[in-house]
Amino acid sequence: MTQAKKSIDSATQAPGSERPKRIIAKRRLGTGKTDAFEVIAESVEVPKGAKVILPKLSGGFELKTSDVKPIKLSWAQKRRRRIHSAEPNTPQPVVPEVDQSAFAPGARIRALLRGVERAQQDLRESGGALDLKQVRTLMRGVTRQNIEKRVREGGLLAVPGPSNRRCYPAIQFLDDGSIVHGLKELLAALPTRNGWAILNFLVRPDTRLGDKAPIDLLKAGEVALVVEAARGMGEQGA
Known part of the structure; x- marks a missing residue:
């Protein structure tokens, strides 16, 4: 039985490149092909065009920075980041409250509606x-x-x-x-x-x-x- 998952917190630094913070490599069961590896990068900070060479698992392969997909954040995570990144004592915009009474029908419209109800009642009863x-x-x-x-x-x-x-x-x-x-x-x-x-x-x-x-x-x-x-x-x- 082959190893199901392997995490690598360090990677071999390619010439002319900087060391990434963390790379996690996963390997599927029952195969040793290169395309069977799924790579998830939590945070990668390397210069543009640099290469990160992972240690050999069952046949080495290279991971370019262009292959690293950005992490998708949930709405709550994005909101927390905005809150933490906001400057302290920054005044927040005041959202005016909606006056619900402004949407209430006036006396003339209410009279018209009562007239329609009365007319329909006349028709129904007749x-x-x-x-x-x-x-x-x-x-x-x-x-x-x-x-x-x-x-x-x-x-x-x-x-x-x-x-x-x-x-x-x-x-x-x-x-x-x-x-x-x-x-x-x-x-x-x-x-x-x-x-x-x-x-x-x-x-x-x-x-x-x-x-x-x-x-x-x-x-x-x-x-x-x-x-x-x-x-x-x-x-x-x-």
């Missing part, structure tokens, strides 16, 4: 919404162009859905797939074109309507009463 394909199926195969025309002319209510795609609140459709009568007149009377605000008006009970929801009165045929209440909203905001 039965959700349909996408374009579902509306076409419900309305017996009307074209996409016809649906878009109804939205533009105020005959069909749409709200922005996921990925900003149009969705159509289910509350405006009757059991036979038709749109509730009087919706177009109501949308024309309201002072807003915002789909979420219109949906909120439709599904929330109104004191002017006897604490009834406008959509329920539209389905009951009380179109004039609901339109009058919608116009009253415009007069209040004027």
Whole structure:
């Protein structure tokens, strides 16, 4: 059995070179070839181009300074070296603290977020919404162009859905797939074109309507009463 590992703390000095501090040579088992040696240098200080000749183990070989690989230091080792090499009493830069309150949303943004939550709640409690394909199926195969025309002319209510795609609140459709009568007149009377605000008006009970929801009165045929209440909203905001 050949020797598994051999450490050499001294080396033969080559002519014209300086003595290195330390060289460690390791030898693998079962072979005597030169390329089977693994050399690790902890600290080598020799002039450029000098040679260090290791004592013969099983066939001598030479190690040039260019063959010595630098030692890789861990982050902690590098940090300790920087600390030890720093001059004493050197003032360290002051890192300003981050004011976390500067990133908090203001009152206006919080109000907008509450509005979005309220609108989604209105949609959820009123039965959700349909996408374009579902509306076409419900309305017996009307074209996409016809649906878009109804939205533009105020005959069909749409709200922005996921990925900003149009969705159509289910509350405006009757059991036979038709749109509730009087919706177009109501949308024309309201002072807003915002789909979420219109949906909120439709599904929330109104004191002017006897604490009834406008959509329920539209389905009951009380179109004039609901339109009058919608116009009253415009007069209040004027």
